[in-house]
Amino acid sequence: DAGVIQSPRHEVTEMGQEVTLRCKPISGHDYLFWYRQTMMRGLELLIYFNNNVPIDDSGMPEDRFSAKMPNASFSTLKIQPSEPRDSAVYFCASSSTEGRQPQHFGDGTRLSIL
Amino acid sequence: AQSVTQPDIHITVSEGASLELRCNYSYGATPYLFWYVQSPGQGLQLLLKYFSGDTLVQGIKGFEAEFKRSQSSFNLRKPSVHWSDAAEYFCAVGIYMNYGGATNKLIFGTGTLLAVQP
Numbered sequence: 001d002a003g004v005i006q007s008p009r010h011e012v013t014e015m016g017q018e019v020t021l022r023c024k025p026i027s028g029h030d031y032l033f034w035y036r037q038t039m040m041r042g043l044e045l046l047i048y049f050n051n052n053v054p055i056d057d058s059g060m061p062e063d064r065f066s067a068k069m070p071n072a073s074f075s076t077l078k079i080q081p082s083e084p085r086d087s088a089v090y091f092c093a094s095s096s097t098e099g100r101q102p103q104h105f106g107d108g109t110r111l112s113i114l
Numbered sequence: 115a116q117s118v119t120q121p122d123i124h125i126t127v128s129e130g131a132s133l134e135l136r137c138n139y140s141y142g143a144t145p146y147l148f149w150y151v152q153s154p155g156q157g158l159q160l161l162l163k164y165f166s167g168d169t170l171v172q173g174i175k176g177f178e179a180e181f182k183r184s185q186s187s188f189n190l191r192k193p194s195v196h197w198s199d200a201a202e203y204f205c206a207v208g209i210y211m212n213y214g215g216a217t218n219k220l221i222f223g224t225g226t227l228l229a230v231q232p
Contacts, residue, residue, distance in 0.1 A: 042225065
């Protein structure tokens with residue numbers, strides 16, 4: 001039973017470059033969440049989708065961040081242009097509405113912006 | 115506003131000793147409560163959840179948690195800690211509402227880092 005799959009696991013890039021993080025949710029889950037985790041700010045919810053539609057993007061830090069979910073099995077989080085303060089671990093999670101099931105997390109993408 | 119407080123940032127226990135991690139929540143409705151564990155370099159793994167019914171819930175890896183409505187608490191316990199339990203533990207409350215687009219999100223506490231001494 002495949003869990004939430006994120007790629008890449010690690011990304012190192014220079015400031016100003018575009019970064020794309022990818023997520024494949026668990027099949028059948030209708031919610032998808034993007035989180036950012038840092039030592040200073042802990043775990044922050046950036047945005048989440050229901051049936052591929054963004055429901056709440058109030059956590060997206062600024063216009064440099066964008067997220068899409070073109071279909072039920074794929075989502076991307078883009079940062080353009082990237083800055084050193086974007087360095088963090090980014091997690092994707094998915095859940096099912098039915099029975100208000102808990103969120104299942106991927107292993108994260110560790111992003112370092114030089 | 116909804117919130118979750120984990121008052122202990124860091125806890126150290128000896129292997130074989132009992133463990134209790136504290137969690138207090140603030141939420142106006144019936145809470146859906148969760149405990150997650152995060153090992154280094156890994157994502158968050160669900161330990162247990164409380165939705166309704168019996169206030170003592172059992173989870174994986176020998177963990178349990180007790181919901182106390184009068185104290186707005188959901189403390190995590192384990193009778194005998196193993197070295198492999200060293201990790202960070204997060205308590206969360208689920209927010210679910212339906213109006214013009216289903217609200218479904220978790221409010222996390224800041225986490226408690228558990229160290230286990232041999």
